[in-house]
Amino acid sequence: MKVLVCVKRVVDANVKISVKADGSGVERANLKMAMNPFDEIAVEEAVRLQESGKADETLVVSLGDKGCQETLRTALAMGIDRAILVESDTELQPLAVAKMLAAVVRREQPDLVILGKQAIDDDNNQTGQMLAALLGWGQGTFASQVTLSKNQLEVIREIDGGLETLALPLPAVVTADLRLNEPRYVKLPNIMKAKKKRLDVTCPDALGVDIQPRLEILKVEEPPVRSGGVKVADVAELVDKLRNEARVI
């Protein structure tokens, strides 16, 4: 059983971003970059499947600029066997990403593909579902537990009202939610070892995918700022303000 994981390189979750003065986008120069947090969870899940003997091969893919090599090395240091970078300097939107991932899947023939549920930069939450559609596979999105048995996957999903369990025949696509697992920290010796693991580089053209953006970003602006209010001295003042000033209770 072969597992493919997809990782996106994003601005670190702890960085507060700022909007460019000309409204053309978000300031990205010199920001700390990291693996999308949901993708760390996806990587961890794949590594655990291998460690428990359920998977015998793991593979990680990232699409983006050269910097993604660092992100892929992190995944390798966490325990993934091999990496593929689809190098592109142009902006990639989920449909194009899903098409390229589908091309990689057709070539590599994994039984299971694990993605994050959402990239925390564009907050799209689309790619896994799109990939499943393009491949004609079932999808287990927002997974908080994945159990693999012979040719079948049971996925517990985080839904608005609680939890839902689905059974999916393999091959299938899973997207990881926050509670699927707690990703490990990479240890220094593993970082060294990861440097020797195989990392292949290809490009969108080689995959035969049209990456022309379908969505045009016309403008990026700051959200309306909420000005902080006042500090109240005690509960009595709070209740008074809520009753008589804000009139919400």
Added chain:
Amino acid sequence: MGVLIIAEHHNGQLAGATRNTVSAGVQLGEVSVLVAGEGCRGVADEVAALEGVTRVLLCDAGAYAEGLAEPLADLIVAIAKDHTHLLAPATTFGKNLMPRVAALLDVAQLSEVIEVVDADTFKRPIYAGNAIATVRSRDTRKVLTVRATAFEAAVAGSGTAPVEVVEAIADPGLSRFVSRALTESDRPELTAARVVISGGRGVGSKENFTLVEQLADKLNGAVGASRAAVDAGFVPNDYQVGQTGKIVAPELYVAVGISGAIQHLAGMKDSKVIVAINKDEDAPIFEVADYGLVADLFEVMPILIASLE
């Protein structure tokens, strides 16, 4: 042509966010609503009465009973050709479904739309709501999920839109529903409540969360939580408010023992009035709070609850 809205419903009840999605749809053209499920005639009738709905498409078949994305997406694609825009609420139902629909149609999808600028142009938050992007679609057909808190709910009017029956299509059999464990609660639904009281790591334990619950009950509110409180097991997963949880915008939001990380603010900063109770006067939550109370929550919560007797 016109707009097709995918209704979300559970156990014969229309999910509230569908109504907000109808309001977004009305800005784009004539609204048809697809109600797919099993034994959902009642939902179709409810939708038919909503202000702004001109037609209801009812597809009643076992394959759609559990709202599985794979058969539903195939059905939607089969009827999509008659529509310029396909919309669903940005709930876990809509987010699971619409990207699949978009990919099958070979078009982009726009997530969490908060404003309709024109038929091709929309606004949506990115980077946990720290920036708002205005995005124009070049596709002939637009597939969107709609953030419910950004649009009014369409009211149940005197509307009597015709209900047309649509034939089911073959079930691709790519997934099977096993079970669902829904969080039981007598409180209002988190995303629709007028008042939300949320607790964070500072609340300390599952037992202590009764303080949050008691305040919620006094104000007929819903209970929410930060990710840290959910991860610690104080409350179920579906209580999480934030960038990767639920988006709420109640009249009153009270954050108790929550620091105010950007990922949390992303889910609640459009609330009308925000109250923060935190013992750390430098906690970032105070930067968005209309009323801040710097105090130990274990001291002030009992007093607050008692003073609302």
